[in-house]
Amino acid sequence: MNNNTDKRLEVTIKDMVLRNPVMTASGTFGYGYDFEDFMSLDSLGGIVVKATTGSNREGNPYPRMAETSSGMLNAVGLQNKGIDYFCRSLYKKIKDINTNMVVNVSGSSIEEYVEVAQRINELENIPAIELNISCPNVKQGGMAFGTDPKMASEVVKAVRKAYDKTLIVKLSPNVTSIVEIAKAVEASGADSLSMINTLFGMAVDAEKRQPLLSTITGGLSGPAVKPVALRCVWQVAKQTKLPIIGIGGIMNATDAIEFILVGATAIEIGTANFINPSISQEIVYGLSEYLDRHNIKNISEIRGII
Amino acid sequence: MKYCKDFIVVENETITPTLFILKLQYPETLPEIKAGQFVEIMVKGEANVFLRRPISIHDVDKDRNQISLLIQIVGKGTEELSKLKKGESLNLIFPLGNGFTIIGKKVLLVGGGCGAAPLLYLARVLKQNQIKSDILIGCRDIKQLFSKKEYESLSNLHIATEDGSCGIKGLVTSHPILDEDFDTIYCCGPTPMMKAISKLAKERNIPCYVSLEHKMACGFGVCLCCVVDTNQGNKRTCTTGPIFLSSELKDF
Numbered sequence: 001m002n003n004n005t006d007k008r009l010e011v012t013i014k015d016m017v018l019r020n021p022v023m024t025a026s027g028t029f030g031y032g033y034d035f036e037d038f039m040s041l042d043s044l045g046g047i048v049v050k051a052t053t054g055s056n057r058e059g060n061p062y063p064r065m066a067e068t069s070s071g072m073l074n075a076v077g078l079q080n081k082g083i084d085y086f087c088r089s090l091y092k093k094i095k096d097i098n099t100n101m102v103v104n105v106s107g108s109s110i111e112e113y114v115e116v117a118q119r120i121n122e123l124e125n126i127p128a129i130e131l132n133i134s135c136p137n138v139k140q141g142g143m144a145f146g147t148d149p150k151m152a153s154e155v156v157k158a159v160r161k162a163y164d165k166t167l168i169v170k171l172s173p174n175v176t177s178i179v180e181i182a183k184a185v186e187a188s189g190a191d192s193l194s195m196i197n198t199l200f201g202m203a204v205d206a207e208k209r210q211p212l213l214s215t216i217t218g219g220l221s222g223p224a225v226k227p228v229a230l231r232c233v234w235q236v237a238k239q240t241k242l243p244i245i246g247i248g249g250i251m252n253a254t255d256a257i258e259f260i261l262v263g264a265t266a267i268e269i270g271t272a273n274f275i276n277p278s279i280s281q282e283i284v285y286g287l288s289e290y291l292d293r294h295n296i297k298n299i300s301e302i303r304g305i306i
Numbered sequence: 307m308k309y310c311k312d313f314i315v316v317e318n319e320t321i322t323p324t325l326f327i328l329k330l331q332y333p334e335t336l337p338e339i340k341a342g343q344f345v346e347i348m349v350k351g352e353a354n355v356f357l358r359r360p361i362s363i364h365d366v367d368k369d370r371n372q373i374s375l376l377i378q379i380v381g382k383g384t385e386e387l388s389k390l391k392k393g394e395s396l397n398l399i400f401p402l403g404n405g406f407t408i409i410g411k412k413v414l415l416v417g418g419g420c421g422a423a424p425l426l427y428l429a430r431v432l433k434q435n436q437i438k439s440d441i442l443i444g445c446r447d448i449k450q451l452f453s454k455k456e457y458e459s460l461s462n463l464h465i466a467t468e469d470g471s472c473g474i475k476g477l478v479t480s481h482p483i484l485d486e487d488f489d490t491i492y493c494c495g496p497t498p499m500m501k502a503i504s505k506l507a508k509e510r511n512i513p514c515y516v517s518l519e520h521k522m523a524c525g526f527g528v529c530l531c532c533v534v535d536t537n538q539g540n541k542r543t544c545t546t547g548p549i550f551l552s553s554e555l556k557d558f
Contacts, residue, residue: 030528037308050530058540065523065531067357072523076530079540222356274524275348275358277310277399 006288008298011045011265013243014166014191016100016127018045018266021299022256022284025247025270026051026104026130026170027076029280031090032097038277043284045266046100048130048194049090052120054112055082060137066203066212071222071249072271073203075215077137078106083116087123095125102168106132110158113145117163128165131156131190134172134197136219146172146197149184160189168245171195173225173232182236193236194245194268196229221271223249230262237263237304251279253286263304307337308402308526312395316372318388321452324379325420326388327364330396332371339366340405341428342517342549345375346525348397353386358399360525360544362424362494362517365456373400376423376452402525403548406515408435410490415441415461416478416503418495419450424517425494426453429460440464440488444478444499447471479503488512493552504552514552518543 009020023046029035032047041047059079066073080086086103094101103120107113113131120126133146133155145151156169169185171178173196182193198219203212229248237244246259247268256267269280276282287299296302313330320326346358364376379385390396406428413432417425422443432439441461445451448471457463464483465473474481478495479502493503494517507514520543522532527545534543535556541547552558 027530028528034526034528038310059530059533061535062533063521063531064533065521065529067355070354070356072356074523074529074531079530079533271523274529275356277524277526 008291008296009284009287011299013128013168013245013265016046016166018100020045020284020287021260021264021266022280022287023048023100023102023245023266023268024273024280025268026132028270028273031094032101033093035273035277039281042098043281044099046102047097048102048104048268049094050080051078051104051106051132051135052080052083052086052116053078053106053108054115056080056085057082061214063212063214064218066218068201068203068220068222069224071220071224073201073213073218073220074198075137075213075218077215078135083119087119091123091126095123100127101125102128102130104130104132104170105159106135108138110155113155114158114162117159121163121165126165128168129163130168130170130194131159132170132197134170134174136172136174136198136200136217137215143172143174143200146170146181147175149180152181153184153188156185156188156190166191168192168194170197171232172197173228174200178232179235179239182240182242186240186242190242192243192245193240194247195236196225196232196248199225199228221249223251225249226255230258233259233264234262234306250283253283253290256283256287257290257302260299260303261306265303308399309337310397310399312397313373315390315392315394315396317392318390322449325450325452326377326379327452328375328377328387328390328396330373330375330398332373334371336366336368336371336373337401339363339373339401341408341431342406342424343401343403344525344548345373345398345400346402347387349383349386351386351389353382355383355386357523358525359383359387360402360522362548363401363427364423364453365427365430376420378420399525403544404546406431406492406549408432408437409513410437410488412488413437413439413490413492414483414488415439416491416493416495416499417441418444418478418499419446421495421517421519423494425492426456426460428492429457433460440483440486442466442478442481442483444481444495491515493517500552501558504558507552515549516552516555516558518548518550520548
């Protein structure tokens with residue numbers, strides 16, 4: 001089956017129509033074109049490109065990565081060339097990719113989030129932003145906004161005023177109650193929630209008696225975090241009305257289906273892209289196959305049934 | 307163009323208990339591969355490692371559509387790869403990285419330990435380009451020396467061993483070949499060795515290309531984990547490198 005035409009998979013997030021629920025997660029898929037050698041980008045429901053901040057960021061020193069049991073830690077620290085470079089150079093390279101090109105927006109202050117969102121609002125072929133209030137790898141901002149309901153609410157409200165297309169807010173699992181944050185974000189004008197960002201973690205080299213990351217702590221991703229992510233999506237789906245994009249350790253179509261069963265409208269593939277660069281397209285095929293096998297007429301039939 | 311395809315193991319040659327060479331057959335015509343490029347190997351089996359393993363390309367046989375990888379066992383992933391048998395398949399993303407810039411008229415290749423791996427294919431490419439090369443290999447002892455015959459057929463081989471079991475006794479940095487005149491140096495091995503050779507090249511005002519080895523999650527430019535501090539800020543070892551001019555690197 002040509003997945004471009006499998007209408008059973010089509011989903012909507014506010015004003016954004018996705019030909020299927022499969023998106024790719026920010027920081028794991030470059031700017032999309034990095035994967036053109038391996039797959040058809042137009043097979044995807046959407047692509048979330050690397051986090052963009054107000055100005056150039058060099059990120060954290062090496063080493064930034066440690067492999068762990070069923071996953072990895074990263075401490076990249078939002079390395080990117082800033083919104084000017086994005087608008088001037090990168091946008092031209094991605095604007096004609098035939099899928100929803102979403103930009104992950106990050107910052108250290110409310111003003112920075114608003115500035116970046118405003119600039120992206122002017123870009124015709126970017127239908128949505130994903131507001132990153134959950135990065136664990138920067139000293140200022142990032143996760144600080146996503147772990148306090150008041151701060152989360154303030155930043156979302158401010159960005160909402162400056163941005164009139166689909167506003168997705170990416171939530172952190174590093175909180176006591178993700179439902180509380182989700183409700184605050186919903187009340188502040190978000191259109192959708194994506195969850196979860198990485199889990200705050202660390203890894204140690206016992207022989208050298210030192211941490212494996214230059215920043216000591218980092219963000220855990222991969223299959224190790226999937227049970228936590230499923231729980232978060234399930235809890236929030238029961239308590240808010242916003243469409244949810246499920247993220248966390250999805251390695252195959254079965255994992256993706258699990259997120260949809262607990263309430264996700266769409267999903268993002270993250271770390272798996274590093275290991276199998278065509279996995280996102282394969283998961284699209286896998287979803288069609290699942291619907292065939294279970295005789296399901298539309299993917300929405302199974303959304304949130306758990 | 308990058309590919310993600312299965313190769314078949316043709317041979318798994320043990321050099322030492324911790325060093326082996328995998329010869330792999332590509333089922334189609336091999337695309338163009340530059341000396342100094344690398345592959346990312348999917349590790350299957352009991353080791354249960356999560357990420358691929360980046361391994362430099364030791365040699366390429368275009369006529370047979372085969373590549374060789376020289377691998378040192380350093381952990382669970384490489385140990386699992388050492389158990390591969392003839393006929394088994396292996397999934398590779400390749401070719402990755404920038405590769406060596408082929409320049410010069412009289413060049414010197416300096417390799418240390420298993421880090422010398424990419425220099426064999428480099429010597430082959432230099433010879434194809436009619437560039438005269440000398441190659442200096444340093445290792446612990448004669449047992450650690452690999453692909454000696456191949457090196458000799460492509461270049462003038464010079465050896466330094468720590469115990470004197472082959473070539474001169476001592477480190478590569480004490481070898482007299484370094485006193486000769488060269489217009490370019492290519493260097494690959496332990497970081498202290500690469501730094502020492504780079505310093506020497508700087509003193510003589512000649513370019514020194516070094517091959518870096520950094521931990522990476524993807525190998526094709528998207529994870530941003532393998533950065534190196536350069537004069538132009540953080541650059542990805544996997545796509546801007548792994549070959550850098552030593553003068554571009556902050557630490558060198």
